[in-house]
Amino acid sequence: MATGRTHRPATRSRGIPEATVARLPLYLRALTALSERSVPTVSSEELAAAAGVNSAKLRKDFSYLGSYGTRGVGYDVEYLVYQISRELGLTQDWPVVIVGIGNLGAALANYGGFASRGFRVAALIDADPAMTGKTVAGLPVRHTDELETIITDNGVSIGVIATPAGGAQPVCDRLVAAGVTSILNFAPTVLSVPDGVDVRKVDLSIELQILAFHEQRKAGEESPAEAAVRAAAEPVVVDAAVPGEDGGEGAAGESGAAGDDNGRKGPEGDVPAVMPA
Amino acid sequence: MATGRTHRPATRSRGIPEATVARLPLYLRALTALSERSVPTVSSEELAAAAGVNSAKLRKDFSYLGSYGTRGVGYDVEYLVYQISRELGLTQDWPVVIVGIGNLGAALANYGGFASRGFRVAALIDADPAMTGKTVAGLPVRHTDELETIITDNGVSIGVIATPAGGAQPVCDRLVAAGVTSILNFAPTVLSVPDGVDVRKVDLSIELQILAFHEQRKAGEESPAEAAVRAAAEPVVVDAAVPGEDGGEGAAGESGAAGDDNGRKGPEGDVPAVMPA
DNA sequence: CCATGTGAACTACTTCACAGCC
DNA sequence: GGCTGTGAAGTAGTTCACATGG
Numbered sequence: 001m002a003t004g005r006t007h008r009p010a011t012r013s014r015g016i017p018e019a020t021v022a023r024l025p026l027y028l029r030a031l032t033a034l035s036e037r038s039v040p041t042v043s044s045e046e047l048a049a050a051a052g053v054n055s056a057k058l059r060k061d062f063s064y065l066g067s068y069g070t071r072g073v074g075y076d077v078e079y080l081v082y083q084i085s086r087e088l089g090l091t092q093d094w095p096v097v098i099v100g101i102g103n104l105g106a107a108l109a110n111y112g113g114f115a116s117r118g119f120r121v122a123a124l125i126d127a128d129p130a131m132t133g134k135t136v137a138g139l140p141v142r143h144t145d146e147l148e149t150i151i152t153d154n155g156v157s158i159g160v161i162a163t164p165a166g167g168a169q170p171v172c173d174r175l176v177a178a179g180v181t182s183i184l185n186f187a188p189t190v191l192s193v194p195d196g197v198d199v200r201k202v203d204l205s206i207e208l209q210i211l212a213f214h215e216q217r218k219a220g221e222e223s224p225a226e227a228a229v230r231a232a233a234e235p236v237v238v239d240a241a242v243p244g245e246d247g248g249e250g251a252a253g254e255s256g257a258a259g260d261d262n263g264r265k266g267p268e269g270d271v272p273a274v275m276p277a
Numbered sequence: 278m279a280t281g282r283t284h285r286p287a288t289r290s291r292g293i294p295e296a297t298v299a300r301l302p303l304y305l306r307a308l309t310a311l312s313e314r315s316v317p318t319v320s321s322e323e324l325a326a327a328a329g330v331n332s333a334k335l336r337k338d339f340s341y342l343g344s345y346g347t348r349g350v351g352y353d354v355e356y357l358v359y360q361i362s363r364e365l366g367l368t369q370d371w372p373v374v375i376v377g378i379g380n381l382g383a384a385l386a387n388y389g390g391f392a393s394r395g396f397r398v399a400a401l402i403d404a405d406p407a408m409t410g411k412t413v414a415g416l417p418v419r420h421t422d423e424l425e426t427i428i429t430d431n432g433v434s435i436g437v438i439a440t441p442a443g444g445a446q447p448v449c450d451r452l453v454a455a456g457v458t459s460i461l462n463f464a465p466t467v468l469s470v471p472d473g474v475d476v477r478k479v480d481l482s483i484e485l486q487i488l489a490f491h492e493q494r495k496a497g498e499e500s501p502a503e504a505a506v507r508a509a510a511e512p513v514v515v516d517a518a519v520p521g522e523d524g525g526e527g528a529a530g531e532s533g534a535a536g537d538d539n540g541r542k543g544p545e546g547d548v549p550a551v552m553p554a
Numbered sequence: 555c556c557a558t559g560t561g562a563a564c565t566a567c568t569t570c571a572c573a574g575c576c
Numbered sequence: 577g578g579c580t581g582t583g584a585a586g587t588a589g590t591t592c593a594c595a596t597g598g
Contacts, residue, residue, distance in 0.1 A: 044581095062581085067581070069581080071579055074578095103384035183488075184481070188390065198488055204385065207461055208373070211475055336558065337559085337589090340558085
């Protein structure tokens with residue numbers, strides 16, 4: 001493992017920037033694809049293109065992990081796959097539980113990207129007795145009453161919440177009390193957790209809203225008086241302010257991977273995904 | 278609108294930072310909740326807590342939109358809901374198509390967060406003849422052959438791709454050729470699109486990998502000195518939204534400022550959820 | 555007084571550009 | 577010669593702290 005990386009100021013594992021951590025999975029996927037095609041080495045330029053980032057950024061990212069490349073040559077694919085996997089903690093098995101087996105929960109349970117990345121769905125949990133006992137993605141759906149037992153028995157430290165908004169916080173509290181310290185939240189709620197617990201959220205509606213923002217801008221920016229029209233005295237009532245609108249949204253987001261672009265693009269996003277059909 | 282906002286340096290719509298745009302949906306949701314409870318006004322402090330961000334950031338974000346608050350009082354909930362909705366382009370109807378009606382596509386079709394935010398699912402499209410004709414979420418699944426017609430007839434500019442990895446790029450190309458300029462990609466692939474087309478990606482496996490990274494660190498690196506450096510007293514709530522351009526990340530540490538008091542943290546979470554049962 | 559709105563300071567991330575090594 | 581690894585420069589985003597105005 002670590003070569004004798006002797007010195008190196010803060011380079012070592014201690015200070016990997018969050019932005020870099022967020023991109024490691026991206027590199028890993030691109031590398032895995034190369035590995036499957038038996039490509040032995042890649043240059044930062046090629047790998048960057050495959051991952052959708054620019055090469056300088058990629059090299060800088062890798063520099064935080066150590067010096068795993070060879071000047072004049074590039075990076076050894078297999079070696080890099082291993083190093084990144086280890087850095088991300090994917091060389092170990094991570095049992096996870098999915099709570100809330102609705103459309104989204106089922107999609108997540110069926111997502112193939114888990115197993116291939118070191119994650120194992122230890123159990124599916126739902127509060128609805130009608131769901132209990134059913135089999136989803138080859139696993140039996142168990143009742144919420146068993147939540148604590150399941151977490152403890154399987155040593156689960158990562159939980160996925162795919163319940164409606166209302167049930168999210170209670171479920172979160174129980175997960176945390178049972179020992180879960182990392183939560184991926186799909187419910188449209190701001191969860192409160194004690195210090196030391198990580199929460200990542202995924203909200204499809206937010207992604208769409210961001211797209212709408214840019215979309216709107218594209219349409220409007222070509223005309224001169226544009227802003228005036230829309231922003232100013234615009235017609236009609238705006239319905240957005242209407243209360244009663246949000247009810248519940250539930251939603252879903254999940255799936256596979258990330259996207260990027262080669263040609264060019266504008267914004268990007270990153271969020272979780274599940275297996276597409 | 279209303280006031281004649283006459284001047285205002287750069288404040289206006291032109292330079293809203295991406296990071297701010299990514300948070301507007303968050304504020305909007307918190308505001309909508311307040312609106313439903315008929316709360317007339319909120320202070321930046323209260324709203325920030327509800328959205329899971331710190332108040333200084335929230336005020337700065339709002340300052341990019343204009344001066345919509347009242348000193349000494351706070352913000353008018355209804356008015357702010359309207360302003361943010363308008364800024365995001367949610368005061369208009371956005372027809373969207375979902376391509377790939379598998380587990381995920383179905384979950385997305387059933388997601389209630391769309392309609393409530395100005396989005397309307399214009400059509401569900403799938404390449405599998407076995408799916409064609411079936412009804413999902415009250416809508417008939419149509420065959421890929423009709424893709425171009427559907428896009429054109431409905432004036433769709435936003436497309437959601439929930440197909441397997443292999444079919445994503447071809448679908449993307451067709452969507453773009455037909456006129457779509459914003460794409461939300463759930464397939465684990467880096468999409469290539471021409472200039473001017475926005476792509477946002479959602480990848481669950483990436484989110485889990487990021488959680489695993491932090492989880493691993495918690496377990497192993499508890500050494501005394503090291504921890505102090507950064508992870509130390511960091512609350513740790515990370516959110517998935519990405520600001521910058523490519524894969525940014527929004528990490529969060531909010532120690533100092535806001536007062537997260539109690540033992541809890543007030544993270545955030547916002548995402549779509551699907552109906553469980 | 556109180557809470558907004560914002561310049562200024564600071565921190566995080568990105569991009570440049572080139573020295574170093576294969 | 578080619579490509580990595582990385583200081584240095586540049587840019588974006590966050591937080592401070594306080595003047596401003598209801």
